[in-house]
Amino acid sequence: MTDRLRVGIVGVSGYGGGELARLLAGHPNVELTYVTSGTYAGKPLSAALPGVAKRINLTCEKFDVQTAIERCDLVFLAGEAGLAMEHAPALIAAGKPVIDLSADFRLKNPAHYAQWYKSEHKAQDWIDKATYGLPELNKEAIKASKLIANPGCYPTSAALALAPLLAADLIDRKSIIIDSHSGVSGAGRSKFGLDFHFSEVNESIKPYGVAGVHRHVPEIEQSLSQVAGEPVLITFTPHLSPITRGILTTAYANLKADAGDLQALFNTYYADAPFVVILDAGQFPATKHTEGTNYCHIGMAVDTRTNRVIVISAIDNLVKGAAGQAIQNMNLSCGFDETAGLTMAAVWP
Amino acid sequence: MTDRLRVGIVGVSGYGGGELARLLAGHPNVELTYVTSGTYAGKPLSAALPGVAKRINLTCEKFDVQTAIERCDLVFLAGEAGLAMEHAPALIAAGKPVIDLSADFRLKNPAHYAQWYKSEHKAQDWIDKATYGLPELNKEAIKASKLIANPGCYPTSAALALAPLLAADLIDRKSIIIDSHSGVSGAGRSKFGLDFHFSEVNESIKPYGVAGVHRHVPEIEQSLSQVAGEPVLITFTPHLSPITRGILTTAYANLKADAGDLQALFNTYYADAPFVVILDAGQFPATKHTEGTNYCHIGMAVDTRTNRVIVISAIDNLVKGAAGQAIQNMNLSCGFDETAGLTMAAVWP
C-alpha cells in the first residue's frame, strides 16, 4: 500500500466528512491516514460513524496543520467554515493539495463573499488560486489545481441542469427560476434545534431562504454566468423535504428559439461527463435513483403551451453534492481515473 | 337527531370518502346515514377504515341511487370518475343536492373535458348547472347551487396562492409558474403498483406530469382566468413527495407594478375566507401546519433582484383539497355556518 496517496479528512464526524470516509475507504488509489474531529478526538472513528466498525480502524484526532502535513499527501477540509481560509495556504505551501468542502473559496468576487457571508474574506490573495471544482464545467482547470473549492449541493444540481441550455444560448437569461427540494442531511450534523427535530420535519415540506436570500444564489449565478458569458440573475427557492439524502431541482426558463432535440443537446454537452445521466425523452429522475452515488440524473421537457423548458435534476447532496464530487476533483487533480472509487450503483430501494 | 341533515357518502372506502366520514362524524348539523363501497359492501365501516371502530357504527352498502334518494337529504359522490355524470341528474331531480369530489363537472368547457380526460362528457346539459366549489372565489354561487363540483387538490392550492395577485392585476399573466409537491394519498387508495409501493416512494422525490400534461392544468387555468378576466396559461409541475398528506405549492410570477404590502393585499382579499391564513411577512407555511385541517396557509415574498413574486401555499390535500372543502361547500349550500365541523387544529407534530 506504500504507493497509495495518503489522504486526510479534517472534520470527519460531520455528514460530509463521514461520507468522505465511507467513499475513500473503497478507493483503489488512496490510503486514509488522518481523520480529525473536535467532538470525537481520541475516540475510534466508529464512535462517530457506527457503520464503519471493523472496516476503518482509525482514531479521531484533533486537527493540527503540522500533523496533517506530515501524515498526508492531500487534505480534504470538511469542518467548519473558515478552516480553508486559515489553513489552506500553509498546506499548499507544504506541497499538500487541498480540497475544501466549505464555501470559503467558491465565490470569485470577494465583495460577493462579504455580502452573502456577512464577513470579510480573510485570504483574498488565494481566491484567484482556487478552482471552482465542478468538473463538468472546469475539468481542465481542476486537473491543474492545488486548491479546489468544492461546490455547494444546490449549485451543483442547478448548474448541471441549466448549463447546456445557456451554452447553446437557447433560453432567456432573465427568465430562470430554480425550485429545489433537499433532504435534511444538507443542514449538516451540527445543527440541532427544532428545525431538524424528527417530529417537526417528518411528514412536512417547507420552503426556506425564499426570495434570493440563500447563500447558494451567488454561487449558482457565478456558474451560470460563466457558461452564458454574461451575467445571469436567478430566482431560487430551496425547500426542506422529509428525506435524509437527495436534492431534486426543477428549473424553468423561457425558450428563445426552437429547442430541437434536447436529449441530444444535453448528451453532447455532457459527452465527457461520466457522472451525468441524461434520461430518455419522457423519463424524469427521482432522488432515490442517485442515493449513495456520485451520479446526476437529468430529465427535461418543453411545455409547448407556454414555450418554456423544464429541466429536472437529481443528485445525492452528500455525494455529488459534497464528498463524491470532492473525490472526483481529487481524481482529476491527482491524475487518477475520474471515476475511481465512485462507480457504485445506487442503494435501491 | 331528527332535525339533522341526513347525508350519504358514495365511495366511503377511498381516501376522500374516508376523510368525509371522519369529518362528518363530528359535524354538528348532519347525520351520516348511508355509506357505500364496492369493495367493502356488507362489511362494517371499520373494516374499511379501522380508525372509526366504536365511533361510527355503519355498514358499507353497494351504491344504489334509489336507496340514496330514500335515505339521504344530500349526497357526496367520492367514488370513481363518471358517477356524477351518471347519477347526479336523478339525485338532483329528486331534490337531493350533490357534492361531487370527482372531476366530472369541474371544467366549464366540454371541449376541455374531452381534450384532457380523453372522452366525451356524458352530461353536457348539466355543466352549466354545476358550480365550481371553491368558496374563496365562488361563495355566493355555491350558496345557491344544488350540484357542486368540488375542486381538485392542486387547483385549490394554486388558485388560493395566485388569485389576489391576478385580481389586483399585479402580475404578468404569461409568467406564471406553479411548482407543487404532493403527498402520496393524492393518488388515491385504488392505485397499487410500484409507483406507490412504500419501498420505492420512501426517501424519494420525483416529478410527474411534466410540461403541461397533468389534468389539473385546465382546472387551474379556469380559476385563474376567471379571476383575471382574461385567459391565463400556466406552467405546472406536480411532484410526488414521501409524505402521506399535504401539498406545498410554490408559485412564481413577474410583477408588473410595485407590489406594495402583499400581506395586506392578501388579507383584504381573503377577509371573508375563514380557512385562509395569511402568514406574517417573513413567515412561510409547512404542510404539517395544515395536517388534518381545512385551512390553507399562505406566505409570500418579492425577490427584488429579479422583480418576481413568490407565493407559497400549504394545504392538506384530503381536507381543503377534497373532503373538507366538500363539507365547506355543503355548509354554504345548506345554510350552516361555513366553518361547522371544520375548526379543528392541525394534528401536530
Added chain:
Amino acid sequence: MTDRLRVGIVGVSGYGGGELARLLAGHPNVELTYVTSGTYAGKPLSAALPGVAKRINLTCEKFDVQTAIERCDLVFLAGEAGLAMEHAPALIAAGKPVIDLSADFRLKNPAHYAQWYKSEHKAQDWIDKATYGLPELNKEAIKASKLIANPGCYPTSAALALAPLLAADLIDRKSIIIDSHSGVSGAGRSKFGLDFHFSEVNESIKPYGVAGVHRHVPEIEQSLSQVAGEPVLITFTPHLSPITRGILTTAYANLKADAGDLQALFNTYYADAPFVVILDAGQFPATKHTEGTNYCHIGMAVDTRTNRVIVISAIDNLVKGAAGQAIQNMNLSCGFDETAGLTMAAVWP
C-alpha cells in the same frame, strides 16, 4: 360560554401541552382560558403551534400560580418535571383540581420515586392524595379525585394489554415480557440533540433503556401488581421507531391455564371502557389506526406451540398516552361524559 369549565394548560408549547390545546379547543364543556409557555411567553399561541392559527386566539403567558387560580377552574400541568410537586398543593388548596402529565405523582412508593428518578420526592404528603389516572383500572377513584397523575405512554399501552390476563389469573406473572416501539414525539419537544435529528432517526429502529433501566418499568409494574394483587416484575424494552406518533406494544406471557376465548375475556373486562377496541380474532392493530385519537386497539393470539399468549396494543402516545387520557380524566373528575371531546376518528391515512 359562561357555564363552561375554565381550564388552563401549563406548558402549552410542548407536545403534550400542544395536544391538550388541540383537543380542548373542540371540547363541548370547557373553555381554554390560560396557556403558559416559558419559550413563547408574550407571543400568540400560533407562534408555538402554527396549526391553531385563526382557531385559538390566546397569548402564551409565563406561568404564575396565582394567575392560574384566578383564571382557571382546573389546571393541566404539562411542563417540566417537578411542577406538580411544587404547585399542585396550592392549586388544590384553592379548589382547583390538577391533572398532571408528568411523573411527579405516578409512583405510590416514594422509595421507588427516589430510586428511578434519582432525587427525593418533594411532596410526599400528597402522594396518597393523588390518583393514578388510568381510567380503565381506576375509574371510580378518578371520579372522586382532585389530583390526578396522568400515566406515562408506555405504561398505558402495557397495562391495557395485560390487565385482563392478570385479573383472570391466566398467566405466569414471572414470564411477562413487554416489547414496545414508540414514535419520536414521545421524547418531547425540548430534547434536541443528535438522537432526535431527522437524519439520524429516519430509516432507523433502535432500542434504548434496555434491561430494566427505563423509568416506566416501576410504573408498569405498579399497575400490573395492582391488578394481579401480587408483585409483578417485568422485562421491558423500549425502542425508538421512525414515526412521529404511536406506540406499538407486543407483550408476551406464559399461559398457566387454557386461555379460552380471549376476545370474549377482553371484551368483558373492558365492557365499560369506551376507548378500548378489542379486535376480532386474527386481527391486529397498527399504530396508524389510532393516530390522533384516544383509542387503544388490542389484538391477541396464543402460540399453541409454546403455550404463550401474545397481546398487541396500539395507541397514539400523545393522546391516549398523554393529552387525551388527561382529558378523559378531567371528564370523569368533572362529571362530564367520559368521551366528551374525544370521539374523533383516526386521521387516516
Added chain:
Amino acid sequence: MTDRLRVGIVGVSGYGGGELARLLAGHPNVELTYVTSGTYAGKPLSAALPGVAKRINLTCEKFDVQTAIERCDLVFLAGEAGLAMEHAPALIAAGKPVIDLSADFRLKNPAHYAQWYKSEHKAQDWIDKATYGLPELNKEAIKASKLIANPGCYPTSAALALAPLLAADLIDRKSIIIDSHSGVSGAGRSKFGLDFHFSEVNESIKPYGVAGVHRHVPEIEQSLSQVAGEPVLITFTPHLSPITRGILTTAYANLKADAGDLQALFNTYYADAPFVVILDAGQFPATKHTEGTNYCHIGMAVDTRTNRVIVISAIDNLVKGAAGQAIQNMNLSCGFDETAGLTMAAVWP
C-alpha cells in the same frame, strides 16, 4: 477480465436480485454476464434498476437454463419460489454452482417444508446436498458446497443473536422469544396491494404472522436446534415498520447460569466472523448502522431484576439478510476472500 468468475442473476429486477447486481458490480473477482427478468426482458438493466445507468450495461433476458449454463460459471437464483427445485439439478449437473435466495432448500426436513409451505417438496433428493448458507454457523460446509440455500432475513438476524448463548448452554431453551421489526423491502417488489401502499405503511407499525405462523419459524428453529444440539421451539413475532431496509431483532431468554462477560463470550464465538460486530457493553445497534452493508451489529444486556438476557441484532435485510450473504457464500464456495466485494461502510446518515 478473462479470469474473473462469470456469474448470472436470475430474477434481477426483484429487490434481492437488484441488490446482487449492485454488489456484484463492485466485486473484484467476478464478472456479471447474465441477468434475467420476466418483466424487463429485452430492456436494459437500468429500466429495472434506474440507479445502475452508465454503470452496468447489460440487457435483461428471459431465463433459460441452457443459456445460464453457457454464459455463467455460477448462478444466483433470486426469482420466484420453486426455481431452484426445478433448475438447480441441471445447473449443478453442468458444473455450475447454485446459490439460491429462495426458501426451496432451507429446511432439512421435507415434512417441515410441506407443513409450512403448503406443498410437497419437488426435489427431495437434493435437500441433503444443499448447504444452509449461514457462514457464521456452517462455514466449512459452505466452502465445499455446490448448492447453497441462502438463509431468510429474519432467521439470519435471530440465529446470529442467539447462537453464542445456546452454544454455551446459558439459556433456557424453552424461554426464547424473538421480536423482530422489518423494513418494507422484505416483502419484495412483486407484492403490490394496500399492505405495502406508502400511504398505509408510512407512520405505522404493525405486527403480522403472530403466534408461530410465519414461515421463518421452522428455519430459525432449525438453526438454533443445530447449535443447541437439541430441539428448540421459539415464539416469533415479525412486525412491519415504516423503513425501507433493515431488521431489528430483540431476542429474550431466561438465563440458566451466571452470564459472565457476554461481550467476551460473543466476541470469542464470532472470532472468525468478519461481518459480525459485537458492540461494547451498554451499546446497542440501530438498523441504520448497517444500511447497505453485509454487517450484523449485536448488543446485549442482562436484566438482573428478572434474570433474563436481551440480545439485539441489526442487519440490512437485503444485504446480510439476502444478497450480501449470498455473495459471502459465493466467496467461501469459490475460494475468494470471505469479505471480497463486501467491505463497504454503511450509507449513513
